[in-house]
Each structure stands twice: as structure tokens, then as C-alpha cells.
Amino acid sequence: MRDAFIAELHEIAAKDPAVLLLSGDIGFKVFDRFRDTYPGRYMNMGVAEANMVGVSAGLALSGKRPVAYTIVPFLTMRAFEQIRVDVAMQHQPVMIVGVGGGLAYDILGPTHHSIEDVSLMRSLPGMTVLTPADPNQVRAATRAAYDLAGPVYIRLGKNGEPDLGTGDHPFEIGRPTLMRGGDDAVIIASGAILSVAIDAAAKLGDDRISCSVVNLHSVKPIDAGTLLDWIGDKRAIVTLEEHSIIGGTGSAVAEIVAEAGLGVPLKRLGIRDRFTFEVGSREWLLNRHGLDAQSVADAVKSLIA
Amino acid sequence: MSQPDTARTTANTPSADDLARKANTLRMNVLEMVIRAGGGHIGGSFSVIDVLTALYLRIMRHDPASPDWDARDRLVFSKGHSCLALYNVLAECGYFPKESLDRYCVDDGLFAGHPERDLVPGAEATTGSLGHGLPLAVGMAIARNLDQAGHRVFCVLGDGECNEGSVWEAFMAGPQFGLDCLTAIVDSNKLESLGTVSEILSIEPLGQRLANFGWAVREIDGHDMTEIVDTLESLPFEPGKPSAIVAHTTKGKGVSFMENVTMWHYRGPNPDEAAAARRELKALIEG
Numbered sequence: 001m002r003d004a005f006i007a008e009l010h011e012i013a014a015k016d017p018a019v020l021l022l023s024g025d026i027g028f029k030v031f032d033r034f035r036d037t038y039p040g041r042y043m044n045m046g047v048a049e050a051n052m053v054g055v056s057a058g059l060a061l062s063g064k065r066p067v068a069y070t071i072v073p074f075l076t077m078r079a080f081e082q083i084r085v086d087v088a089m090q091h092q093p094v095m096i097v098g099v100g101g102g103l104a105y106d107i108l109g110p111t112h113h114s115i116e117d118v119s120l121m122r123s124l125p126g127m128t129v130l131t132p133a134d135p136n137q138v139r140a141a142t143r144a145a146y147d148l149a150g151p152v153y154i155r156l157g158k159n160g161e162p163d164l165g166t167g168d169h170p171f172e173i174g175r176p177t178l179m180r181g182g183d184d185a186v187i188i189a190s191g192a193i194l195s196v197a198i199d200a201a202a203k204l205g206d207d208r209i210s211c212s213v214v215n216l217h218s219v220k221p222i223d224a225g226t227l228l229d230w231i232g233d234k235r236a237i238v239t240l241e242e243h244s245i246i247g248g249t250g251s252a253v254a255e256i257v258a259e260a261g262l263g264v265p266l267k268r269l270g271i272r273d274r275f276t277f278e279v280g281s282r283e284w285l286l287n288r289h290g291l292d293a294q295s296v297a298d299a300v301k302s303l304i305a
Numbered sequence: 306m307s308q309p310d311t312a313r314t315t316a317n318t319p320s321a322d323d324l325a326r327k328a329n330t331l332r333m334n335v336l337e338m339v340i341r342a343g344g345g346h347i348g349g350s351f352s353v354i355d356v357l358t359a360l361y362l363r364i365m366r367h368d369p370a371s372p373d374w375d376a377r378d379r380l381v382f383s384k385g386h387s388c389l390a391l392y393n394v395l396a397e398c399g400y401f402p403k404e405s406l407d408r409y410c411v412d413d414g415l416f417a418g419h420p421e422r423d424l425v426p427g428a429e430a431t432t433g434s435l436g437h438g439l440p441l442a443v444g445m446a447i448a449r450n451l452d453q454a455g456h457r458v459f460c461v462l463g464d465g466e467c468n469e470g471s472v473w474e475a476f477m478a479g480p481q482f483g484l485d486c487l488t489a490i491v492d493s494n495k496l497e498s499l500g501t502v503s504e505i506l507s508i509e510p511l512g513q514r515l516a517n518f519g520w521a522v523r524e525i526d527g528h529d530m531t532e533i534v535d536t537l538e539s540l541p542f543e544p545g546k547p548s549a550i551v552a553h554t555t556k557g558k559g560v561s562f563m564e565n566v567t568m569w570h571y572r573g574p575n576p577d578e579a580a581a582a583r584r585e586l587k588a589l590i591e592g
Binding site (some may be wrong): 020040043045046048050051052053054055056057058059060061062063066081082085086089090131260 | 379381422423429430431433434436437439440441442443444445446447448449451452470471474475477480481482
């Protein structure tokens with residue numbers, strides 16, 4: 001995802017000299033080509049995230065199109081109030097790009113995991129929150145964020161995420177896409193963990209349970225009409241996110257479903273209000289937290305049983 | 306390098322005496338707003354108002370008729386709680402009619418207890434949460450250099466505000482980027498909410514610390530208008546370095562019983578105090 005992001009930004013920057021890239025001393029060799037191609041437009045701001053976000057807002061107030069990039073918690077949590085006051089409150093077109101969303105920095109431990117960022121960013125008035133699911137969507141999200149020209153948060157994974165076939169669907173801010181059709185239940189997922197939802201739906205198919213999969217790549221805004229169309233008359237909804245179940249994708253879906261009065265059984269799958277102290281690979285951590293394909297399939301089954 | 310169009314800047318150049326008198330008149334306006342609307346932060350408004358008057362009425366190139374003029378000098382008013390000073394200086398410049406200040410801290414108002422960029426013509430940034438202004442100003446200065454523009458960027462901070470870590474991140478960034486178009490002015494009135502800065506979380510020796518961080522520093526009497534103007538007219542102090550001015554000031558300056566008393570961070574005067582304060586400021590203006 002990281003490489004897809006920088007590749008897309010490189011192309012955008014070629015067309016708009018106002019595009020600048022600020023990093024919090026993160027991205028070994030990742031930005032060399034950008035730095036060399038666009039002299040003066042890449043700035044390593046040091047390990048000083050509050051200042052980096054404030055500087056980004058100051059650049060935006062002067063007509064620039066800055067991108068503030070570093071590891072998710074240091075960006076969205078350390079500098080939250082700068083994002084709130086300097087970027088969101090003043091409607092500045094700063095692209096806030098976090099790398100390592102969810103458990104992507106697996107063995108680095110809970111300080112480097114991010115399970116609260118979507119909730120935090122979603123709460124800010126005027127903030128758009130994008131959670132692309134694969135490298136193709138990262139490129140689309142970066143392009144859409146640039147075109148939006150407002151406060152936007154893009155949550156990246158790390159690198160090497162598989163292509164999930166999102167390229168078959170147009171990327172539109174706010175509009176979830178149907179990755180797989182099905183009649184009995186629906187799994188609504190956002191971010192790289194969409195791959196688990198797809199695997200879970202395949203497992204359910206083996207058991208003759210027809211399960212659709214919706215990619216909620218835009219957690220804010222959400223076009224409720226589209227989402228409700230995809231939910232249709234399914235008998236069960238499972239949300240899946242690499243994030244706390246409080247305030248993120250599951251919460252956003254639950255709010256829409258409840259206000260629409262659907263009364264459909266709904267289960268939120270994510271990190272259950274605890275820190276991720278366990279040590280292991282992302283795959284192992286997902287498994288440990290019940291976010292593997294079998295656990296997701298079991299959750300669907302239990303809802304429609 | 307593009308130069309600001311001086312024809313579009315404030316036409317007259319007031320003398321230091323004119324400015325000093327003007328600042329005291331603006332103190333009176335601040336006082337009247339506090340009497341009318343209640344509320345606090347009069348002390349910090351009085352400490353910063355001489356510097357602010359000099360900046361807006363003599364030093365900065367700006368055009369109140371075109372607040373978005375590209376070539377304007379920028380001022381980020383980071384100690385947003387002292388906005389009474391800012392509002393009155395902006396009104397004096399003509400950014401909005403003075404009568405509109407009646408909409409200070411009232412229902413359906415325009416002027417809150419901290420300045421909002423969306424509502425206040427001439428306010429470069431929404432401030433009020435401390436520690437935000439200098440990073441914004443650093444960003445504006447970097448943008449100015451990227452554009453090879455000719456304007457300058459000022460940031461006015463409080464000394465209590467320098468408790469915030471983000472201020473020191475920006476104190477590192479200013480010299481790192483060689484921002485000699487940037488000037489940080491610390492209104493060093495020595496008091497924060499509950500006591501002296503030195504007692505609570507000392508930043509002293511501030512001038513020395515800023516010099517050690519790589520700023521070109523001058524320390525001045527922030528109420529001596531001649532010294533203020535001379536200092537601001539000698540910017541930048543050193544090529545390649547951002548400039549810092551530690552303006553030694555008195556919180557509540559101008560009204561004897563408000564000077565150096567923390568209570569005036571919080572409350573406005575009762576009728577007797579209001580009358581006494583008016584008398585003192587009137588004497589200053591006429592003196």
C-alpha cells in the first residue's frame with residue numbers, strides 16, 4: 001500500500017507543483033525518488049508530529065497541498081488536536097496519510113498498532129476518512145483525496161498487501177462497493193482485512209450459505225442509500241475491521257442500520273475494547289483476536305442459525 | 306523576488322508617539338468591551354497591544370480592503386485568548402467597522418473569546434488552543450520561500466504558551482529551514498493562569514534558549530514604542546536565521562491595579578473599578 005501511495009502521489013505531484021510531502025522521519029528510501037524529482041517538495045519534519053501537522057496547515061493556508069505522512073498513532077493520536085484545530089476546524093486541504101493501520105506493524109507491539117484512529121478521525125467535523133483495501137484502492141483513494149481538496153485521512157496498511165480485485169469497481173468517496181454477491185448474509189469490511197471477509201464468504205459458500213461482501217473503503221462519509229441497497233433483505237450483517245469495535249466501521253454501519261429501522265441481526269468484529277499486547281505476526285494476531293476467515297464465517301453462521 | 310505593492314499598504318506612517326497614543330486608545334476600547342460583555346483576558350490584551358499596534362499600523366504590509374492579498378505580510382496571533390487586542394487593532398486598520406465589535410461574546414456574535422478565521426476578517430488563523438500558532442507560521446514561511454515571495458510572517462505568542470511542547474518543536478523547525486522571513490514575538494508578561502511562568506513551568510532564560518535553538522534574538526521593552534518600532538524595522542536580525550523578539554511586558558499594563566495581578570486573567574471590572582480604569586487610561590491618552 002505504501003508503494004502504491006507514493007507512486008500515485010508522484011504522478012499527482014508532476015501535475016501540481018503545490019503538492020508537498022512531509023514525513024515524520026519515516027520511510028527509509030521510500031521517498032528518495034519523490035525528493036530527487038521534486039526538489040524542495042519533500043520535507044523530513046523530524047520526530048515532531050504536532051509541528052508537522054501544524055506546518056502542513058500553515059502550508060495549506062498559503063495555497064499549498066501538503067501531505068502529512070507518518071505511522072498512524074503518532075499522526076492521528078499524538079497530533080490529534082493539531083488535526084482538529086489547524087486542519088479540520090479551518091477546512092484546510094491537508095492529506096493526512098497514516099501508514100501501519102490496524103495491526104500492520106504486528107511484532108512492533110501495541111504502541112505501533114492503531115485501533116482507535118478511524119474512530120478519532122471520524123468524529124471530526126468535515127473530515128473524510130478513507131480505508132482502502134488494497135494497493136489499487138490506495139492509488140484511487142490518493143487521487144480522490146487530492147481531488148476532494150479538503151481535510152482527509154487515508155489509512156494505509158504497510159506493504160505487500162494482495163490485490164483483492166477492487167479495480168473492477170469505481171472508487172467513489174462515500175460509496176461502498178459490492179465485492180461479492182450473496183443472498184443470506186453480508187459481511188461489511190474496510191481496509192486490508194477485506195481479504196479475510198472474502199475468504200470467509202468463500203468458506204460459507206462451501207457450506208451452502210450465500211454471503212455477500214461489501215467493501216466500505218470510505219468510512220466517512222457513507223452513502224447510506226447505497227449501503228442499505230447492498231444490505232437489502234439479508235438475514236444477518238457482520239462488520240469486520242482491523243480496529244476497535246468502538247467508533248469505527250462497525251459503529252458507522254450500526255448507526256445507519258439502526259436509524260433505518262432494519263432490525264437485522266448485526267455483529268461487529270474487531271478488537272474488543274482491549275489493547276493488543278500479544279506478540280506475533282499480523283496473521284497470528286488477527287487469528288488471536290478472532291479476525292481470521294473461519295472465525296468470521298462462524299460469526300455469520302451463528303447469526304443466521 | 307516579488308515585492309509587495311506598497312501602494313496598497315497602509316498609506317500613512319505614524320510616529321512612535323502616535324502609535325503609543327493609539328495603543329492607549331485601543332486599551333480603552335478593550336476596557337469598554339470587557340465592561341460591556343464581561344469576561345476576562347484583559348491583562349494579556351494590555352500586555353501585547355503596544356507590539357500589535359506597531360505591527361499592524363506601521364510595520365506590516367497589508368491591505369484591509371483585500372484581506373486575501375497574496376503579497377500581504379502574515380501574522381498568526383497564537384495567544385488567541387488576548388483577542389481583544391487583536392480585534393481592536395484589526396478594527397482600527399479597517400478590516401471591519403468598529404461598531405461590529407458590539408457582537409463580541411453575545412448571542413449570534415461574530416467575535417468569540419478566541420479568534421475564528423471564518424468569522425473575523427484579517428485573522429489569519431483560528432487560535433485559542435495554545436501551541437498551535439508557531440507551527441502554522443513555520444508552514445506559512447516555508448510556503449513563502451517555496452514561492453520565492455517577498456512577504457514576511459509574524460507569530461505572536463504568550464510566554465505561558467511556551468509551556469507547550471509543540472512550540473519548541475516549531476522553535477527547532479524555524480532555524481532548521483532557515484526561515485529568515487519569520488519572526489516570533491513572545492509577549493513575555495511573566496504570568497500565566499495561576500501564577501508566574503517561572504514558578505509554574507519555567508522557560509527562562511528564554512532569550513538564551515532561543516539563541517541556543519538557532520534564532521537571532523533581541524530582548525526589548527514591549528511597552529517602549531520607539532524600541533518596538535526600531536527593533537521591528539531592523540528585521541531580519543541575521544540572514545538565514547528566523548528572528549525572535551522577547552518583548553518584556555507587564556500583564557495589565559496601563560491600569561495600575563490590574564498590572565501583574567493574575568485575577569485579571571479571569572474577570573472584568575466592577576463599576577468602581579471600571580471608572581477608575583477609565584480615569585487612568587484617559588490620563589494616559591491625554592498625557
